[in-house]
Amino acid sequence: MSQIKVSYFDVDGGRGEPIRIVLHAAGIPFEDFRFGYGEFADVRKTTPLGQVPTVNIEGVQYTQSSALLRYFGKAADLYPQDPFQALLCDEIIDGSEDLTNKLVASFGLQGDALKSAREAFVTGPLTLYLGWMAQKLAAQGNYFANGKLTIADLKVFMLLRWLGSGQLDHIPTDSVTRIAPSLQAYAERIGADPVVSSYYQARAAK
Known part of the structure; x- marks a missing residue:
């Protein structure tokens, strides 16, 4: 996995933070794009469903935080195989x-x-x-x-x-x-x- 960009609020929490932690745990480099709440109105216009977090993978933007967390969780061995x-x-x-x-x-x-x-x-x-x-x-x-x-x-x-x-x-x-x-x-x-x-x-x- 390369050229990954995580877009989420500039907070150490919320729905985007577990994704950041899992990527770090998996040793996967990523661009951590953070923005303030005042910037969200503009950012949301660039997202598929008007919400964050989103993750851009190889130029394609994906949404739904739990799905993304599961996907990267598997790479970090933080999601059960059983x-x-x-x-x-x-x-x-x-x-x-x-x-x-x-x-x-x-x-x-x-x-x-x-x-x-x-x-x-x-x-x-x-x-x-x-x-x-x-x-x-x-x-x-x-x-x-x-x-x-x-x-x-x-x-x-x-x-x-x-x-x-x-x-x-x-x-x-x-x-x-x-x-x-x-x-x-x-x-x-x-x-x-x-x-x-x-x-x-x-x-x-x-």
């Missing part, structure tokens, strides 16, 4: 997307409407999905699938970090700790994993 383990991995990835979409539905709201929507999100979907993830993790052990780090872990790690970042109004930064403390400990462990830490060390060195 069909059942792949199911466990995919279930968590799709669940993470479900929860993210429920949160994104509140974007654009303001004032009391935003406060009400976010509070309902915390007591409803967030509590439900984090509880479900905690049960899944407990059933499998240290990782969600395959007995080792997979792209599912990267996906959940980014989501948990975002929830605790303080960037989301009306979502307490200790929500994960209060709802599913095992996931908070899990996120700290994944953040220290060599696959993840080496990516950020390389990024800091640039």
